[in-house]
Amino acid sequence: MLAWLALHPGRHRRAGVAAVFWPDSLDRSARGNLRTALWALRGVVGDCVVVERDRIGLDAWVDARAFDALCAAGREVDALALARGDLLAGLEEEWALLARDQHRERYCELAAATGSVAWARRAAALDPLAEAPQRVLIERLAATGDVPAALGAHTRFAERLRRQLGVAPSASLRARVEELREASRAPARPARDAGAPEAAAEAPAGAVPRGRAGEPRLIGRASELETLRSAWTAAVAGRGGVAIVEGEAGTGKTRLVAELQREAPRVASGAALPFGGGVPLSLWAELLRDLLRDGRPPAALVGECARLVPELGTPSPAPAAFERARLYEAVVGVVAWACVRSPLLLVLEDLHDADAASVELAGYLARRLETLPALLVLTRREHPRAPNVDAVVHALRSRGLLTAELALRPLPDDAAARLARSVAVLDAEQVASVVAGAEGNALLAVEGARALAAGERTVPATLRAAVRVTARGLPAEVWRLVELAAAAGRPLDPATLAALPVTDDAAVRALDCGLLVEHDHGVGFRHALLRDAVYADLPAPRRAWAHTRIAEALGSTLAGERARHLRLAGRDELAVAELVRAAAAARGMAALAEAEAFLTEAVEIVPRDASLLLELAEVQAWAGRGDRALASLERALAATAPDQQAGAHLRAGAWLRGAVCDPRAALTHYRAALDAGGDRAAALAGSAWCVAVAGDPAQVETLLAEVAELADERVAHDIESARGLALLRRGHFAEAVEPLLAGAELAAERPDLAYTSWVNATVAASASGDFERALEISSRALTVVGRFNLVGLALQLHAARGHLLSRLGRHAEGLAAMAEQARLADRLDDPALRALADNDAGLARLAAGDFAGAEACLARALDGAGAISRPLARLARAEALAALGRADEADAELRATVVEPVGTADAAAMLAPRFARVQGLVAAARGDSAEAERRLREALAGWDRRVGLTEVGRAWVASIVDLGRPPVVGLIEPERERARLLAELAAL
Numbered sequence: 001m002l003a004w005l006a007l008h009p010g011r012h013r014r015a016g017v018a019a020v021f022w023p024d025s026l027d028r029s030a031r032g033n034l035r036t037a038l039w040a041l042r043g044v045v046g047d048c049v050v051v052e053r054d055r056i057g058l059d060a061w062v063d064a065r066a067f068d069a070l071c072a073a074g075r076e077v078d079a080l081a082l083a084r085g086d087l088l089a090g091l092e093e094e095w096a097l098l099a100r101d102q103h104r105e106r107y108c109e110l111a112a113a114t115g116s117v118a119w120a121r122r123a124a125a126l127d128p129l130a131e132a133p134q135r136v137l138i139e140r141l142a143a144t145g146d147v148p149a150a151l152g153a154h155t156r157f158a159e160r161l162r163r164q165l166g167v168a169p170s171a172s173l174r175a176r177v178e179e180l181r182e183a184s185r186a187p188a189r190p191a192r193d194a195g196a197p198e199a200a201a202e203a204p205a206g207a208v209p210r211g212r213a214g215e216p217r218l219i220g221r222a223s224e225l226e227t228l229r230s231a232w233t234a235a236v237a238g239r240g241g242v243a244i245v246e247g248e249a250g251t252g253k254t255r256l257v258a259e260l261q262r263e264a265p266r267v268a269s270g271a272a273l274p275f276g277g278g279v280p281l282s283l284w285a286e287l288l289r290d291l292l293r294d295g296r297p298p299a300a301l302v303g304e305c306a307r308l309v310p311e312l313g314t315p316s317p318a319p320a321a322f323e324r325a326r327l328y329e330a331v332v333g334v335v336a337w338a339c340v341r342s343p344l345l346l347v348l349e350d351l352h353d354a355d356a357a358s359v360e361l362a363g364y365l366a367r368r369l370e371t372l373p374a375l376l377v378l379t380r381r382e383h384p385r386a387p388n389v390d391a392v393v394h395a396l397r398s399r400g401l402l403t404a405e406l407a408l409r410p411l412p413d414d415a416a417a418r419l420a421r422s423v424a425v426l427d428a429e430q431v432a433s434v435v436a437g438a439e440g441n442a443l444l445a446v447e448g449a450r451a452l453a454a455g456e457r458t459v460p461a462t463l464r465a466a467v468r469v470t471a472r473g474l475p476a477e478v479w480r481l482v483e484l485a486a487a488a489g490r491p492l493d494p495a496t497l498a499a500l501p502v503t504d505d506a507a508v509r510a511l512d513c514g515l516l517v518e519h520d521h522g523v524g525f526r527h528a529l530l531r532d533a534v535y536a537d538l539p540a541p542r543r544a545w546a547h548t549r550i551a552e553a554l555g556s557t558l559a560g561e562r563a564r565h566l567r568l569a570g571r572d573e574l575a576v577a578e579l580v581r582a583a584a585a586a587r588g589m590a591a592l593a594e595a596e597a598f599l600t601e602a603v604e605i606v607p608r609d610a611s612l613l614l615e616l617a618e619v620q621a622w623a624g625r626g627d628r629a630l631a632s633l634e635r636a637l638a639a640t641a642p643d644q645q646a647g648a649h650l651r652a653g654a655w656l657r658g659a660v661c662d663p664r665a666a667l668t669h670y671r672a673a674l675d676a677g678g679d680r681a682a683a684l685a686g687s688a689w690c691v692a693v694a695g696d697p698a699q700v701e702t703l704l705a706e707v708a709e710l711a712d713e714r715v716a717h718d719i720e721s722a723r724g725l726a727l728l729r730r731g732h733f734a735e736a737v738e739p740l741l742a743g744a745e746l747a748a749e750r751p752d753l754a755y756t757s758w759v760n761a762t763v764a765a766s767a768s769g770d771f772e773r774a775l776e777i778s779s780r781a782l783t784v785v786g787r788f789n790l791v792g793l794a795l796q797l798h799a800a801r802g803h804l805l806s807r808l809g810r811h812a813e814g815l816a817a818m819a820e821q822a823r824l825a826d827r828l829d830d831p832a833l834r835a836l837a838d839n840d841a842g843l844a845r846l847a848a849g850d851f852a853g854a855e856a857c858l859a860r861a862l863d864g865a866g867a868i869s870r871p872l873a874r875l876a877r878a879e880a881l882a883a884l885g886r887a888d889e890a891d892a893e894l895r896a897t898v899v900e901p902v903g904t905a906d907a908a909a910m911l912a913p914r915f916a917r918v919q920g921l922v923a924a925a926r927g928d929s930a931e932a933e934r935r936l937r938e939a940l941a942g943w944d945r946r947v948g949l950t951e952v953g954r955a956w957v958a959s960i961v962d963l964g965r966p967p968v969v970g971l972i973e974p975e976r977e978r979a980r981l982l983a984e985l986a987a988l
């Protein structure tokens with residue numbers, strides 16, 4: 001709404017705006033939704049949202065409007081400087097998409113008109129799949145004489161089109177690029193044997209020294225190094241934190257951090273792969289291996305960490321999809337364990353290239369470092385921006401966890417001159433030419449100086465040209481290793497080196513060339529840009545050869561990497577099996593987004609593979625992408641052979657029931673599995689559970705009797721769970737407790753299943769009025785969950801315990817439990833869980849008589865996106881406002897309650913008496929005793945006509961299904977409601 005108003009200046013008729021946002025709703029309903037949205041919006045941004053009787057608008061400065069005004073005034077450069085990103089990024093409504101496309105077109109036109117390479121780059125980055133801005137960038141680069149960069153831009157553009165759209169650039173662009181390539185061809189190298197240069201004379205005097213010992217001194221970064229040292233000093237004193245080092249490639253990020261690493265007693269590091277395809281969290285696996293060199297962590301951490309470091313032993317059973325925090329907690333535990341010996345410096349390089357799970361874990365660990373003697377240093381490039389990294393950095397900054405934030409700028413000329421002299425003996429004229437060519441880039445200064453020392457008469461115009469100077473002096477076998485290292489995209493470890501077609505001597509001699517350095521007993525490029533320069537010069541057939549050799553040499557645990565190399569080699573048919581293995585590995589560590597990406601890529605190669613589609617559907621379901629999962633399932637069933645249909649339906653029923661929590665849809669598939677002659681025990685047990693939750697609970701025992709005849713122990717937990725839920729739904733609360741507890745015992749080795757049974761037993765005991773027993777059951781459940789370190793489940797159990805304690809009048813203990821719930825929500829850094837914690841704390845404070853605290857908590861919960869009953873939360877906030885004497889605000893909350901969507905979990909049949917009661921409390925706050933009595937008696941009559949225990953049971957089970965949490969939070973006690981109303985009437 002705010003975005004739409006910002007892009008559409010002036011005053012707009014309410015009906016027209018409502019039609020934009022709620023086109024399928026009745027006019028009255030749409031206008032009601034508009035009122036609620038405007039009320040919420042004004043509460044956030046204030047009076048700049050103008051609301052008149054028939055019209056609304058926005059009175060504020062808007063950058064997009066200013067952009068248009070500057071364009072109209074002919075101030076194109078100022079307009080470009082103002083547009084710092086995509087318009088309305090993240091909004092996918094049609095009006096937003098149209099506005100975004102129009103803005104991109106205008107931006108690209110302006111950028112092209114300036115003639116600047118920098119603006120052309122920004123335009124190309126803004127719409128990376130559009131050819132027009134890419135063509136402008138290529139022409140601008142060629143015009144400056146940097147033809148290799150122009151060709152590189154085309155290569156990257158063509159690869160993006162191939163991967164994302166399956167198309168090639170236009171014929172005219174390809175022809176233009178070929179013209180540039182022909183015009184820039186350098187004199188041919190001497191003929192190679194098997195694609196490598198002929199042996200040449202030894203490198204001349206002045207060639208670069210070997211390995212890391214030959215690194216130039218750190219020059220021109222004294223203040224930045226001092227900032228890092230200060231952050232490290234604070235960490236050593238026990239005030240841990242995070243340091244960010246940002247800069248363009250070649251500005252010296254890695255070199256700066258390396259200087260700090262030399263001063264730290266213990267260092268662990270990891271680096272992201274530049275081309276994707278790696279195992280999720282692979283840079284964390286690298287870091288953990290560094291930490292574990294000096295010992296073995298406590299046994300409790302080994303099983304989880306074995307997911308990332310298999311040599312530790314057998315991994316624990318795969319965690320539930322929502323329990324990635326279990327793995328993250330283990331990583332935090334290892335870091336804390338390692339810090340006991342000495343302060344710890346952790347380094348994650350090139351975070352902009354990292355997978356989403358690795359970035360998420362970086363943020364998770366960072367939030368826990370405040371009390372540890374550890375400093376986490378993150379390096380990243382400025383461009384292209386990585387939104388997920390930006391989000392983590394912003395969150396850390398807002399929490400005050402960034403102890404150092406460095407943006408490396410180009411080196412001053414005098415520093416670049418000193419750097420050039422530190423790597424080669426040069427005269428003043430040569431130094432000046434190096435400085436001019438480097439333009440403040442440290443790497444270019446070093447390579448330019450080395451090229452002159454190697455006998456070049458002028459400084460190479462580009463890094464690729466500098467690399468060619470080095471390549472001319474290399475023997476054929478050494479150059480072959482350099483090519484393979486460039487294709488690998490990461491350092492080559494000893495095992496990979498041993499499997500490649502090069503000799504041990506080649507690896508040793510390669511260190512003399514200055515391109516490669518030692519890396520953990522293997523070799524790797526001294527800088528990522530050097531790798532990029534070598535790779536960009538490889539002809540396509542040679543690249544395919546190198547990628548094939550690397551794929552063959554990599555170990556079986558690096559399936560994703562192997563798949564990427566096979567695809568880059570044009571061997572898609574071999575990549576499918578590797579992609580499937582990579583997805584399985586990702587799923588094992590709960591990296592579901594990455595697993596989905598691997599499987600989606602495999603399906604693009606073999607779109608009619610039913611088994612792949614089934615696996616993709618299941619992963620999408622557990623990742624919370626229900627619509628995608630159903631679409632993949634439909635494709636899978638269409639491609640599945642008749643004799644495999646039963647198994648496909650059974651599998652679909654399992655995730656529809658567990659991940660999507662749609663028992664009716666799951667029941668359809670279980671019945672289809674029975675019709676197709678599938679696993680009868682599994683299909684009947686699954687059907688019984690679905691019927692218990694969403695069908696006729698009276699039919700459950702009939703189904704369970706059929707299952708019992710099969711005597712299949714695999715489904716014992718399902719049997720007890722279905723029996724307990726059916727009793728709960730029918731209002732037989734006390735009877736439901738025992739089968740649910742039995743189900744928990746049967747699932748002792750499956751903490752996610754056991755938790756569900758423990759919670760349902762807590763619900764049943766609460767519904768029967770036995771709150772002490774419910775509290776005892778929840779304590780036992782919390783012990784089990786704690787043993788498995790299931791943070792998300794522990795959070796829900798603390799919520800349940802808090803409400804039970806509140807119900808028993810033990811308010812201080814209840815609020816303490818809610819505080820623990822909030823602490824865990826903060827640890828997980830999940831806004832939805834924080835909103836949930838606010839809701840629960842608000843209800844507990846309301847019960848304790850802390851009306852101000854309750855109102856504030858419930859307001860935050862309603863502003864969030866937690867899985868709460870919004871109508872009940874609004875009624876609770878209105879009650880708190882009435883108790884505070886803020887009757888007008890309470891009335892507004894009541895009006896907002898009316899327009900909230902109502903689901904089964906909101907106990908719709910019981911909303912009316914609750915609503916009438918709060919109306920009475922508001923009237924009493926205004927001093928209108930007659931109206932208050934009328935409303936309270938109306939509420940009393942509503943509870944007198946209360947629905948039976950069966951309806952109460954259905955409402956509770958609906959809360960489990962719809963909200964996915966223990967419905968202890970929404971206790972429905974008609975008799976208690978009546979007693980409270982009678983007391984309130986007496987007080988009048």
